[in-house]
Amino acid sequence: MNGIERLKENLNPQQLEAVTETEGYVRVIAGAGSGKTKALTQRYAYIVEALGINTSNILCVTFTNKAAQEMRKRVKRLVGVNSDLSYITTYHGFCVRVLREDINKIAYPKNFIIMDVEDQKTVLRQVYIELGLTSKILTFKQVLRYISKQKSSQEYLQYILESKKKETDNEIEKVFIRYLEKQQRNFALDFDDLLNFALYIFLNNLDVLEKWQKRLHYIQVDETQDSSQKQFMLIEMLSQYHKNLFVVGDPDQTIYEWRGAKPEILVDFDTQFPDSKTIIMNQNYRSTPNILSLGNHIIKNNKIRVDKDMFTQNAEGVDVVHFHGQNDYEEGLWVANEIKRLVAEENDTYSDFAILYRANHVSRSIEQSLIRENIPYSVFGGIRFFERKEIKDVLAYLRLIEFEDDFSFLRVVNTPSRGLGKKFIENVAKIAEKEDTSLYTALKDNLSQKEINRKGAIAFVDLIEKYKKAKTAYIISDLVKAIMDESGLTAYYRSDGDTDRLDNIKELQNSIILLETQDDEPINLMEYLQEIALYTDMDIDDDRNDRVKLMTIHTSKGLEFPYVFLCGFTEGVLPSAMSIKERRAKAIEEERRLTYVAITRAEKAFYMTESEGYNFSSGTSKYPSRFLFEISDNYYVSKGELSQEIIKAAKEQLRLDATRQLIQKKFEVGDIVNHQIWNQGKVIAVNEAKGEYQIEFLETGKIKPITFEFKGLTKIEDPSEATGEERLGPEPIAASEIEEKDTGNVAKPEQDTQSPLPHENNKGSSTKPKENDKNNLWSRLKELWS
Numbered sequence: 001m002n003g004i005e006r007l008k009e010n011l012n013p014q015q016l017e018a019v020t021e022t023e024g025y026v027r028v029i030a031g032a033g034s035g036k037t038k039a040l041t042q043r044y045a046y047i048v049e050a051l052g053i054n055t056s057n058i059l060c061v062t063f064t065n066k067a068a069q070e071m072r073k074r075v076k077r078l079v080g081v082n083s084d085l086s087y088i089t090t091y092h093g094f095c096v097r098v099l100r101e102d103i104n105k106i107a108y109p110k111n112f113i114i115m116d117v118e119d120q121k122t123v124l125r126q127v128y129i130e131l132g133l134t135s136k137i138l139t140f141k142q143v144l145r146y147i148s149k150q151k152s153s154q155e156y157l158q159y160i161l162e163s164k165k166k167e168t169d170n171e172i173e174k175v176f177i178r179y180l181e182k183q184q185r186n187f188a189l190d191f192d193d194l195l196n197f198a199l200y201i202f203l204n205n206l207d208v209l210e211k212w213q214k215r216l217h218y219i220q221v222d223e224t225q226d227s228s229q230k231q232f233m234l235i236e237m238l239s240q241y242h243k244n245l246f247v248v249g250d251p252d253q254t255i256y257e258w259r260g261a262k263p264e265i266l267v268d269f270d271t272q273f274p275d276s277k278t279i280i281m282n283q284n285y286r287s288t289p290n291i292l293s294l295g296n297h298i299i300k301n302n303k304i305r306v307d308k309d310m311f312t313q314n315a316e317g318v319d320v321v322h323f324h325g326q327n328d329y330e331e332g333l334w335v336a337n338e339i340k341r342l343v344a345e346e347n348d349t350y351s352d353f354a355i356l357y358r359a360n361h362v363s364r365s366i367e368q369s370l371i372r373e374n375i376p377y378s379v380f381g382g383i384r385f386f387e388r389k390e391i392k393d394v395l396a397y398l399r400l401i402e403f404e405d406d407f408s409f410l411r412v413v414n415t416p417s418r419g420l421g422k423k424f425i426e427n428v429a430k431i432a433e434k435e436d437t438s439l440y441t442a443l444k445d446n447l448s449q450k451e452i453n454r455k456g457a458i459a460f461v462d463l464i465e466k467y468k469k470a471k472t473a474y475i476i477s478d479l480v481k482a483i484m485d486e487s488g489l490t491a492y493y494r495s496d497g498d499t500d501r502l503d504n505i506k507e508l509q510n511s512i513i514l515l516e517t518q519d520d521e522p523i524n525l526m527e528y529l530q531e532i533a534l535y536t537d538m539d540i541d542d543d544r545n546d547r548v549k550l551m552t553i554h555t556s557k558g559l560e561f562p563y564v565f566l567c568g569f570t571e572g573v574l575p576s577a578m579s580i581k582e583r584r585a586k587a588i589e590e591e592r593r594l595t596y597v598a599i600t601r602a603e604k605a606f607y608m609t610e611s612e613g614y615n616f617s618s619g620t621s622k623y624p625s626r627f628l629f630e631i632s633d634n635y636y637v638s639k640g641e642l643s644q645e646i647i648k649a650a651k652e653q654l655r656l657d658a659t660r661q662l663i664q665k666k667f668e669v670g671d672i673v674n675h676q677i678w679n680q681g682k683v684i685a686v687n688e689a690k691g692e693y694q695i696e697f698l699e700t701g702k703i704k705p706i707t708f709e710f711k712g713l714t715k716i717e718d719p720s721e722a723t724g725e726e727r728l729g730p731e732p733i734a735a736s737e738i739e740e741k742d743t744g745n746v747a748k749p750e751q752d753t754q755s756p757l758p759h760e761n762n763k764g765s766s767t768k769p770k771e772n773d774k775n776n777l778w779s780r781l782k783e784l785w786s
């Protein structure tokens, strides 16, 4: 068999068509586990082997770096090791390639700097100092979101690329402008810039666009459902010369709509390119029929989708299992025991198991059980719970209070910053060595010595001494809270703006409360630290590859495992309460797709687990996910005791939530209203997706978000009677100008932004993009960016 035949081997008719249909615009709608990645890889190899095209003329865009690496690895096996596979890359990776070659067109050096989030925060820290800002006023997270939001429009490019100046009194805008200035001075580009700069260069330098268009004879896009409009516009532009564009994706697996993914690109591809061909791949090779039916059954509840039932010829396999625990300890333990049982009875290895969750903090109870049961595991794309910085910081304070050990001392003496730097630590260490004592004792006993007598050091010792004396008077959960607040750790993490860190600390407190309520005898600090040492001093010297893998559902995208446990299948976690609050109905559909992605990762068995207790993020009792109630009983078997009362309470909670979400807006932009506390105000924006108004109040001059369901708001029918109306704000402004997040209600010119770009009539003949093409592109880009 020759190489080409081998590339066609073992493909079903649809896959074969996808591989060999190399010319023109082709769309593949492929369900989970239907061999998308396989088809994409074979197709790439086919273009190289059967058509003789050089790999440097094929662009293959993947969604993540990991997917690009995996694809390169597979292609290498098919086409040999000597090919240049650097055009198998992400959107960002490709933009970097363009910029490294052509950024001089906008007078930037080719060795420009790419900033990651940490770099962005470093710049912000500097800006905060210059503007005398504190994170109490604005968190980094707010600013970073604002920056990203601003960069979804093209306007900011005028300030850095066209030297336009801007004055403002608005605090967050001031930060943004300073941030841009620093970026420009250092020729530093953040992730949002990469795509914007590349588009800017193409649109202003048609010779450059043409060069890239001619270079890229074939373009393939993976996970197209998660591409944003701007990303796809780049691809569309590049494909205009050779017109060979192959897109593949699954609208049911769109999980990035919250950050701008437009599944419509894939769904409406045939309208945008009327001559395009569509191939549907709906045979699943991965999962058992039980798992697949569960997936089909859940995703059918989504209203916005293309209906496509997946089928499989795989053998029946085992039942899907739902486990309900009385608390998260029981949930974790059950998962650990089930893994142990399967490894012992079925000859499976630990690496056959994946544990997936919606939110990082869910991993805590699972990790504790795995450690207790001696099951090796690793956290994919993340850090083990007890190794996370914020958890180590809190525990180090507790350990220092109990043991006065040097490790804990070094970790927290300057966290948060007390101005006790390297030199100070060296001085303390010298004393400790001389006196043959611990660092903490050396400091405490010599505070009056000149080289260590600092205000921060005195405060630190006072704090530790205070809690050394008071520790028996506190239960540990309260001790943690008191230390977090007094040491400044709470403020420090809040200023970081990373809610994940605060959630993790809350989860730690949650676990302590659970421990305290379970035991009759209150545990003391020493006992707690001994218990916790089991989880923190992990001996990870075992076989590195044979481990259970823990990861978020987002990270699991594109992967497959024989056994999958979806843990923390709890209302408020999956679906995420935060997402629902932000994007209501749209969020529910995306959360359901996340559940679908989790289910369809499984090959042999799928488990969903949740437990009772307290949900600290919503401040309510924990109930099973609403998605569990959407599944008919015959799709799974139940384990654990889920009482009728819990089911009733959960359903009642859902009913209340649904009623809340159905509440429609009562006021329009411009309406004058009366608030029961703040009196008169003017509605200056309405965000229907979020269910809230932005109201500017007359007396305070402040703008506040008020929910649709709030009853203490009435309309003032005759605004002329409203005193001081002129102070109620200028012209109405769009919600998009205030909101940091996707609002969903901001009218976007969907129709126009998706209309096809002008096509050349003679393929490959008239190659130069015409001036009106440029105008058209600009106007579309402006609409898109407006």
Ligand SMILES: Nc1ncnc2c1ncn2[C@@H]1O[C@H](COP(=O)(O)OP(=O)(O)OP(=O)(O)O)[C@@H](O)[C@H]1O
Residues within 6 Å of the ligand: 010, 011, 012, 015, 030, 031, 032, 033, 034, 035, 036, 037, 038, 039, 250, 284, 285, 286, 557, 558, 559, 560, 600
């Ligand atoms: N024609 C085929 N014959 C046998 N096995 C196949 C075939 N096509 C794909 N597979 C297998 O099916 C599984 C799923 O394939 P792949 O990972 O390419 O799917 P996918 O569509 O990318 O999945 P997802 O979108 O859910 O991540 C893989 O184990 C793959 O080897």
